Amino acid sequence: MFVWSIAVRNLRRRRLRTALTVSGIVVGISMMFILLSLVSGMESQARSMVRALGGADIIVSNSTSFRNGMGGPLGALPSPSTLDESIVDAIGGIQGVYAISPQFSFSCSINGRRITVYGVEPKSYEIVTGGLNIAEGRFLIENSNREIVLGKALMEFLNLTVGQTVSLNTGQEGREQTFNIVGVFETGMFFQEYAAYITLADAQNITGEYGLITQILVKCEDPSIVNDVASAISSTVPGVRVTTPTAVLQQANQMLNTLTMFFATIGLVALFAGSFGVVNTMMMSVTERTREIGILKAIGAKSYDIMKIFLAESLLIGLIGGGAGVAAGSILAYLFPTLTSGIFAIGISPFGMRNPFSGAAGRGWGSRATSAIIFTTPAITPINIIVCFSLGAFVGILAGLYPAWRASRMRPVEALRHV
Amino acid sequence: MSRLIVRTVDLSKVYRRGKVSVLALRNVNLQIAAGEIAGIMGPSGSGKTTLLNLIGGLDKPTNGRIFVDGVDITALGERELADYRLKKVGFVFQFYNLIPTLTALENVEIPLALAGVPKNERRERALNLLKMVGLEDRAEHKPDELSGGEQQRVAIARALINNPSIVLADEPTGDLDSKSALALMNLIKDLNRRNGQTFIIVTHDPIVAERCTKIYTIRDGQIESA
Numbered sequence: 031m032f033v034w035s036i037a038v039r040n041l042r043r044r045r046l047r048t049a050l051t052v053s054g055i056v057v058g059i060s061m062m063f064i065l066l067s068l069v070s071g072m073e074s075q076a077r078s079m080v081r082a083l084g085g086a087d088i089i090v091s092n093s094t095s096f097r098n099g100m101g102g103p104l105g106a107l108p109s110p111s112t113l114d115e116s117i118v119d120a121i122g123g124i125q126g127v128y129a130i131s132p133q134f135s136f137s138c139s140i141n142g143r144r145i146t147v148y149g150v151e152p153k154s155y156e157i158v159t160g161g162l163n164i165a166e167g168r169f170l171i172e173n174s175n176r177e178i179v180l181g182k183a184l185m186e187f188l189n190l191t192v193g194q195t196v197s198l199n200t201g202q203e204g205r206e207q208t209f210n211i212v213g214v215f216e217t218g219m220f221f222q223e224y225a226a227y228i229t230l231a232d233a234q235n236i237t238g239e240y241g242l243i244t245q246i247l248v249k250c251e252d253p254s255i256v257n258d259v260a261s262a263i264s265s266t267v268p269g270v271r272v273t274t275p276t277a278v279l280q281q282a283n284q285m286l287n288t289l290t291m292f293f294a295t296i297g298l299v300a301l302f303a304g305s306f307g308v309v310n311t312m313m314m315s316v317t318e319r320t321r322e323i324g325i326l327k328a329i330g331a332k333s334y335d336i337m338k339i340f341l342a343e344s345l346l347i348g349l350i351g352g353g354a355g356v357a358a359g360s361i362l363a364y365l366f367p368t369l370t371s372g373i374f375a376i377g378i379s380p381f382g383m384r385n386p387f388s389g390a391a392g393r394g395w396g397s398r399a400t401s402a403i404i405f406t407t408p409a410i411t412p413i414n415i416i417v418c419f420s421l422g423a424f425v426g427i428l429a430g431l432y433p434a435w436r437a438s439r440m441r442p443v444e445a446l447r448h449v
Numbered sequence: 450m451s452r453l454i455v456r457t458v459d460l461s462k463v464y465r466r467g468k469v470s471v472l473a474l475r476n477v478n479l480q481i482a483a484g485e486i487a488g489i490m491g492p493s494g495s496g497k498t499t500l501l502n503l504i505g506g507l508d509k510p511t512n513g514r515i516f517v518d519g520v521d522i523t524a525l526g527e528r529e530l531a532d533y534r535l536k537k538v539g540f541v542f543q544f545y546n547l548i549p550t551l552t553a554l555e556n557v558e559i560p561l562a563l564a565g566v567p568k569n570e571r572r573e574r575a576l577n578l579l580k581m582v583g584l585e586d587r588a589e590h591k592p593d594e595l596s597g598g599e600q601q602r603v604a605i606a607r608a609l610i611n612n613p614s615i616v617l618a619d620e621p622t623g624d625l626d627s628k629s630a631l632a633l634m635n636l637i638k639d640l641n642r643r644n645g646q647t648f649i650i651v652t653h654d655p656i657v658a659e660r661c662t663k664i665y666t667i668r669d670g671q672i673e674s675a
Contacts, residue, residue, distance in 0.1 A: 032555065032562040039550035325546045328507055329607065330535025330563050332528055443508045446546075 033335075037342035040315065051311040052351045054304030055422055059355025060362060062297025063418040067363040067408035069290045074409050076282050086131075086159050086247035086275060087256045090121060090263055093271045112242040113270065120267055121246055126259040128251045131158040132243040134233040139199045140180075140226065141188050147198065147226045149233020158249040162227070167192040167213030170229055177232075178209035181223030182216045198228075200237055207236050253280075301421065304351070305429040312344050312433035323437050324445030333438035340434035341427060348426015352419040359418065363408035453516075454483040454614060454647050455504055460513035462499050462670075473499040475670040476513070481663075483614070486641055486648045488661030496670040497651040498619055504649065505538050505617045506530045518614060535563055539608025543620035545600040547592040547607075553599075554579060554588040557606045564611060578606040582636060598629030605636065609646070618650040622657055634660045 041048045092111035118132050131154035138147045152170040155161070162169060165182055178196065190196065192211050199206045209228060217223055234240050250259045260272045316323070323336055460477040463470050473496045481487050489497050502508040503515060506522050514523050522533055534540075539560075547556045557575040566574075579585050582602040592600055601621060608616050618637075622630035634657055637648055650657055658664060666673045 032551075032559060035555065036548070036550060043550060321546070322548055325542075325548065326559070327531070328505070328534060328540045328542075328546075329560050330531055330611075331559075332531040332563075335563055441508075443502055446507070446542075 033338050033342050036339050037346055040319075040343055041346060044315075047311060047314075048347065051307045051347055052354065054307035055301070055348060055351025055425060056304075056355040056358055058297060058301030058304040058425075059352050059418050059422045060359035061300045062294065062421065063356055063359025063414060064363045064366065064408060065293035065297055066290070066414045066417065067359070067410050068366070069286055069293060070409040070411050070414060071407050072289070073286055076279070076286065087250045087253065088248035088260050088263065089273045089275060090117075090246040090248060090267070090270050091244060091273070093269050112239060112244055113246070115241050115243055117267055117270070118243070118246060121248060121263055124259065124262050124266060126251050126255045126262070127248055129154060129157045129249045131155045131247045132230060133245045133247060134230055134237070134239070134242065135244045136200065136233065136237055138226075138236075139201065140184070140196050141190075143184070143188060143224075145184060145224050145226060147228060147233065149228050149230040151230050155247070158247045162215040163217065165214045165216040167211070169213055169215075170227060174212070174229055175232070176207065176209050177212045177228065179213040179215055179227040180211060181225050182214050183220050183223035184226070185211075185214050187224075198236060202238075205236055205238070207232075301425055305425045308344055308347055308426060308429035309433065311347070312340060312430050313436070315343065316340060316433045316437045319437075320440065320445050320448040323440050324442050324448065327440070327442035328446060336440075337434045337438040340437050341430045344430025344434070345423060345426045348423045348429070349419075351426065352422020355422055356415055356418050360410055363410055366408050451482045451484060453480050454485075454518055455479065455481040455649070456516045457504075458514045458516070460500075460503065460515060461511050462496070462503065462508070463511045472670055474503070474510070477667075477670070477672055479665065479672055481647065481649060483647055484641070484645050486637065486650065486660065486662045488658050488664045489649065489651045489667060490653065490658060490664055491667035491673075495667045497667055500667065501617050501619055501649065501651050504615075505540060506533045535560060536611050537613055537615065539611070539613040539616040541601070541604050541608050541616065541618035541621045543623040545592070545597070545604045545624075547600055547603055549592050552589050552591055553584060553595065553603045556592070556603055557610055560607060560611045574610060575606070578610055579603070581640075582606045596629075597625050598632060601625060601629070601633055602636065605633070605640075609640065609644075612644075613646070615647045615649060618648065618652075620652055620654075621650060622652065622654045627656060630654060630656045 090113075092113050094111045112134075115132060118130060121127060122130050131151055133151075133155070134149035135146055136149075137144060139145070140147075150170070151172075152174070153172050156169070162179065164179070167179070169179055170177055178198075180190065180196075185191070188196075190211060192214060194211050195208050196211060197206055197208050209232075215223070215227070228236075230243070234242065248259070248263070250256050256274055260274050264270060264272045326336060326339075457477050457479045460474055460479070461472070462474040463472050465471075477496075477500065479500070489500065491497050499508070503510050504517070506525070510523055514521050516522075517533075517537065522530065525533060540546075547553075548559070551559070554572070554575050557578055558571045561571040561574060576585060576588060579588050582605055584599060584602055584606070587595060587599060587603075592603070595603065601624075605616075605621075608618075616637075622633055625633065637650075638660055640646060641648055650661065652658060
């Protein structure tokens with residue numbers, strides 16, 4: 031179409047001006063792109079961290095967090111305090127509770143390596159949390175005996191394969207048992223994969239703590255009532271501590287959304303400034319080509335045709351700016367961790383990223399681990415590429431509207447008189 | 450007498466220059482027959498270009514009517530008028546007025562593109578016309594690589610591409626040497642004889658006037674003699 035050839039050639043005729051105009055858009059788009067990539071990076075990190083917490087809405091545990099004893103003199107990890115199994119029924123009766131799953135977690139060594147082992151009821155665990163992400167083999171089944179599911183990182187560390195047996199040692203006299211590896215789970219977070227799952231009955235059996243549990247995982251009927259159910263539990267059941275991981279996730283998501291909005295606003299302001307350059311360039315272009323507009327109208331172009339020619343030109347500026355902006359942003363995002371190594375990991379805590387996760391990950395894990403893990407790498411996602419590229423095009427069109435309208439409104443006789 | 454292609458009825462045009470009104474045309478009653486090469490002559494500022502612009506639908510009269518092929522073009526709206534300019538008339542200007550960024554061939558193609566003719570057909574018809582004006586080997590040249598005479602022939606090809614019934618030319622030889630002017634007028638006579646198109650040419654140039662089939666003289670906004 032000749033509209034495009036005219037547009038392309040006019041941009042080529044004024045290379046320097048075109049380059050300067052485009053660079054205004056490039057600055058805005060690349061800024062936007064790198065900031066959005068940063069948020070995407072945090073998001074994916076947050077998601078994989080929370081996935082390993084399980085999908086439980088509420089975790090109920092003893093109000094005194096840890097007790098000593100099982101670890102022995104060399105015990106690396108303290109073991110959580112226990113609750114009596116009878117409170118499972120008490121919590122199950124609370125309004126708004128959809129399903130519950132008791133769990134017994136304890137510290138234990140597998141082939142000499144200390145890890146956390148979770149004893150769960152397979153069926154209710156899957157209902158409450160949505161289940162583990164099984165990479166190989168299968169999860170535990172109801173009434174399975176002496177079966178174990180291990181984290182992928184642990185499997186690799188201990189050089190194990192599905193079908194082999196491992197020996198679990200709680201550190202107490204005569205408390206060593208052999209388990210069959212039936213499956214491998216994967217969370218994507220290295221530290222979360224140093225764990226194992228067995229059935230609740232096996233866990234109570236190996237520790238000798240019959241009738242006791244360490245946590246109760248609760249799923250609510252509706253995500254919106256999580257906080258109400260949590261306070262109902264803490265007020266009706268004495269001596270328990272209630273944590274709400276999904277609420278933490280929601281909170282984190284809210285913060286990420288705020289962060290996205292904040293960054294997007296910065297990017298938009300830059301883009302807005304850049305768009306004035308486009309408006310200015312297009313106005314100049316319209317004035318310079320007044321005579322050309324007159325000629326085109328004289329030989330039969332409608333106002334609409336004139337509008338198309340100038341809109342095509344500003345759209346091209348936007349497309350080039352969007353493309354170059356995404357490219358520049360990608361390079362910067364790629365270099366970002368090297369440029370800011372460490373700084374951003376600290377800088378992020380004011381937004382509250384570290385605290386919720388260290389708290390939530392405190393299920394047997396030191397909170398020191400999390401601050402080292404939240405080290406944000408920008409994620410270059412197709413969505414961000416599409417959003418930023420189309421934003422460039424959109425700004426191009428928007429900035430071109432007024433100049434194009436001015437051009438289309440010119441009266442042919444007057445435009446032709448223009449020298 | 451042959452069919453009338455252009456008929457103006459009490460045509461007047463008043464320009465407002467701030468508070469001063471300038472009467473460019475007053476009650477012009479002009480009749481041009483189909484197939485004529487009509488020359489419009491007269492001193493500067495007499496209203497020649499205004500008359501041409503009105504007939505070409507570039508401007509609207511203050512009073513009066515213009516009938517082209519029986520249609521009152523003063524009653525047409527903005528879009529219809531653009532369509533009229535696209536299909537019914539062709540324009541040739543003194544300073545060629547080609548689009549500087551496009552090649553000769555593309556310049557000739559523009560009216561076809563505006564009319565929505567597909568690319569292949571556009572190419573073919575534009576090349577044929579460039580051949581007719583003797584410029585087929587200059588098709589890929591930009592206007593600034595062509596001489597004045599060549600540019601004006603490209604402009605004629607562009608004016609003719611949609612087969613208009615009238616070609617309007619405003620001082621087409623005004624910027625040409627006499628040899629190019631003569632060649633241009635011979636081309637116009639040739640096209641007129643072959644296609645029967647009507648030419649209305651505003652001019653000062655005797656070379657043009659001698660080759661018109663009829664001369665209209667305009668003075669102080671009025672047709673003097675026919």
